[in-house]
Amino acid sequence: MIARAPYLFLLLIIVPDLYFDLHYWRHRYSGTKRLIYWIPTIVLIALTLKFTYEQEFIPEDTTLIFSYLLMLGLISVPKMVYMLCSIAGLGISRLVRLLKRNKHSKPKNYGNLVGWLATLFIWYAVLYGTLVGFYKLDTGWKHCYTSPNVPHAFAGYKIIQFSDLHVGTMKGDRQWILKRLVDSINAQKPDLIVFTGDLQNVRPKDLYDHKDLLSSLKAKDGVYSVLGNHDYDKYMHPTDDREVKQCKETIALERSFGWHVLLNEHCTISRGNEHITIAGMENDGDGKVFPKFGDINKTLNGVKGFTIMLAHNPIAWREKIIPDGRAELTLSGHTHAMQFSFFGWNPIALLGKEWYGWYEEGAQSLYVTSGAGALIPWRFGSTAEIVTIELRSNL
Template identity: 35%
Template sequence: MRFIILIPLVLLLEFYTFSALRTLTRNKFVLIGFWVLFAVVCAVSYYQMYLVQKDGKFSLNTGYTVALFLTYVVPKLFVFAFLFTEDIVRVFETAFHYFKSDNTIKEAIPSRRKFVSQLALGVAAIPFAGFLYGVIKGKYNFKVIKQQVVFEDLPASFDGYTITQISDVHAGSFDNKEKIEYAIDLINQQKSDTIVFTGDMVNSVAEEMHPWVDIFKRLEAKDGKYAVLGNHDYGYYAYKTKEEIQENQNKLEQVHKEIGFDLLLNESRAIERNGEKINILGVENWGASRHFPKRGSLKEATKNLEENSFNVLMSHDPSHFDYKEKEVDQSDRFNLNKVLEEPNIIDFEKKIHLTLSGHTHGMQFGIEIPFFNFKWSPVKYRYPRWAGLYKEAGQYLYVNRGFGFLAFPGRVGIWPEITVIELKRGSVSA
């Protein structure tokens, strides 16, 4: 049904693109082929969405269908923008000359329309090429991002301590073993003190990770590897009963053990050096959306902590950092929302120095220009804290852009991320 709702918008884009194409050629085979291709793309897309709705599972074929649809449709938004703007100008000019009884407009429009059509199609070729690159190369274009974070109360023994963070593996989307092996080697090359994984190991079901367990087993860190669950890890999208969901979670917990991850389910672990320590905390999924399970509990995760301890928290969804629950959600059909009332992180009674999250993927689409410290993605309008480091109330949040990909099997401008965070002791400016 949601796909059908898109049809009027897509048709509008098609008619405008067809109009631009027709100004450049009158070849019947080209013009007929345009509409035949449109019918094929719509039929394939509808069929794959039907399979997802029927089975509740997202396959590689579905992912490539999403890529086909987006690569086919998104560039036409640019064609529409140019031609629609030209149409508005034409309406005003026509009205102006009508009242002036001037007919020169009739000669000016055809040549201008051809120029605008050529310009529009030329500009549309840029995102078209970008999407192709994103599917072929961009999804495995792993970037190591290093971030230093300074704290006045960091125990001296942990000055220079390094944490490598990955997030949002989404193993069910992978299709290239060599690229994943390369990424795992790249993580190990950082030689961080510890490795953390902030949720979404799979798209829907635990079995998706089975072909990749032996590769992820190679991850090494002297102080251990820690993980939490994300919203996709509960099987909530694939199964229809509480028993099936719990069985899937049990299987995924076993997968974490096989890899060597210490899975923290509202728990904490202490890392000690020279009689000093920091705490690694992990909560289950908790965030602003009512569509995702809310099982995280800061109270449970921190119940054994000493006062004034230094705390690093893994929480999959960055909205947990400052979201204020307006009302208690009682719509939980499988009792997944075990914790209905949860304080956000910055208002919590015990200080969380650094929160590590993922979830957003940076929407796998956007623009980043590091030299100008500029970044933009449409996901910012849903998650204001969507990528990189943020600070509020003396506490830090880092949002990882994601290791894998979901739905669209590619990345355009927002590349897969391996984060290396160095903890430093020092004075902090206001």
């Protein structure tokens, strides 16, 4: 994780302290006291260098790296934000002095005040998201999907979607989170359960402790799943042979739970003489950071009638699913709803990407769930969820 951009982490850690040292510490403190203020930064630099040379995307024992990320959120990020606010405020105060043409006046730097307020908010967001937000689960989202193409026999058909469990983060004393989720899903007695990828963190080993729980998911027509980018083990820097072996292990484990793993394929669910199709496309990312194995022609070969597509990464919807036109409803995950929103808004929305909720394009629809877990145990404003979708026909 850190090895992908170690210089950015180091800049985040070091630059604010250089600013603080230049403008505050060296004027107020002696050598020893001044050094004390640098200790957290020295610790963070040492940890950054340690994680830079880790071969795995995330260590098997996550305690240290999660502590490191918490320190970044409580120390380095607030310092960086304060520094930027202070610099902006300093620039504005000098501009005001220039406009007043009074070199002796010293307008207040209100950027420092803004910086302190921002710091308080960041501390609150980090602590709330770690201690409270990550453990919340929204089970109340029920959506009715209405279409003239839904067969009458499937009117009222209940589908539960969940995604992005990252069960490696739910081990030990966090396993109750997964049990709560499984109990909540089973309590709704769904017709169908679909899982839209990222079951593990980075290794199949994550799944063994949760085998009994994951096997206990029940629906009338079963559990269907697709692989997410983390399920391919791309983040372990494996050789090709090892990657294939571990991906096969993940697939075998999911099937041992009684799940139907769809690998660029589809299946038919019937009610009398009527049926719907459940299709599952493999992860279709950029081919560099995220695996790109999706084959829509193979997935939908011979498909007719109302079709639901499971596709982990929502970018596949615009790139492949809409142009193909055969899948009317697509269910995706991957984004985690960015694990952050402020009154329901996230900056990613400015990019026009499908990041959370419902999207429509002509006769085709997409739902992107916020997911039910996370690799990093933190959420603020983007609560984990399980989603109930009820099919209806308007003919």
